[in-house]
Amino acid sequence: MKKILLGMVAILLVSSLAACNEEEAKTKEEDRVTSVETIEAEKGDLTMEESVYGRIQPGSSTPIMVENPGELDSLEAKNGDNVDKDEKIATIQSPAGSQTIKAQESGKVANLNASEGEIVSNEEPLAVIIDTDTMKINFSVTADMQKLLEKEDKLNTEIDGEKYKAEVLSIDSMPDETGMYTVAAELEEEDLDILPGSVAEVHIPEKRVKDAIILPTEAIVETSDETFIYVIKKDKAVKMEVNIKETQSDKTAIEGKVEDGDQVVTTGQLTLSDGDQVNVVKESGE
Known part of the structure; x- marks a missing residue:
């Protein structure tokens, strides 16, 4: 009889301890609060981008021509010099007499390859004056890309x-011999130190993905x-399944039950479970 009573006491004690442990675990689970950061979901368009490559060109280039061929008597400028319009560039001695060569536009001297004492032709420019205050880019695109572009x-x-x-x-509007379309664009910034x-x-x-x-x-x-x-709904994390429509490295367009303006967890989500209590430490726009 004594053994039976001891057995019953042991069972009750074990049951009581188990209930206490279960209650304690439940209390700790309810008390656990996860700190998260959120951002406001926005409805809009997602634009995907394709990279193409082009070459930088000066905003304009003006050739410096020699009227009559002759000997380059003196040079007043060199490649890289900035000159003003009508500034003297060189003097040429020819059978027709002495010629003073001046810059027809303000800009930077380029492609000046002749030296004093050399004979220069009137068939090729002596040099070129380039405008580097504005810079252009020439690049080629496919027919599909061409349809996506507009002036400005x-x-x-x-x-x-x-x-x-x-x-x-x-x-x-017409392709070149390779089937590509040439596009010209101008860099908005001025006084660029770009070659x-x-x-x-x-x-x-x-x-583009629209209205996602x-x-x-x-x-x-x-x-x-x-x-x-x-x-986040009433300080709790609500798990929502979504479908990805398109993704970039930093932004993704989705569809699901999430709505414009919902606060979506961006940091801390990997440790969350559905229904977890959360503390939002940083919201979108803070």
């Missing part, structure tokens, strides 16, 4: 790791069998 479009451009904006000046001939990477908007929810790509969690986000 502002295109994101990268040159030697620096970012610029280029405004489209002209778009050829003519430098390579420019121009980003062409190629594909746009989120930072980092907010989306992908597993082997589902794709989801967490939306």
Whole structure:
């Protein structure tokens, strides 16, 4: 009889301890609050970009021509010099007499390859005056890209790791012999320290997703069998499955039950479970 009573006491004690542990675990789970950062979901368009490459050219170039061939008697400028309009560049001695060669426009001297004492021709420019205050980019695009471009479009451009904006000046309506269409654009910034001939990477908007929810790509969690986000509702994380329509490196267009204006978790989501209590430490726009 004593053994039976001891057994019953042991069972009750074990049951009581188990209940206490279960209650304690439940309390800790309810008390656990995860700190998160959020951003406001926005409805809009997602533009995809395709990179093409072009060459930097001066805004304009004016050839310096010699009227009559002759001997280059003196040079008053060299490559890289900035000259004003009508400034003296050189003197030529020819059978017709002495010629004074002047700059027809203000700008920088380039392609001056002759030296004093040499015979210069009137068939090729003695030099070129280039306008480097404004710089242009010439590049070629496919027929599909050509349809996406319009005059005055502002295109994101990268040159030697620096970012610029280029405004489209002209778009050829007829393809060249390779089937490509030539586009000319002008860099918006002035007084650029960029060498003519430098390579420019121009980003062409190629594909657009319209009227979708746009989120930072980092907010989306992908597993082997589902794709989801967490939306904050009454200080709790609500798990929502979504479908990806298009994605860029930093932004993704999705569809699902998430709505414009919802606060979506961008940091801390990897440790969350549906229904977890959260503390929003940083919201969009802060």
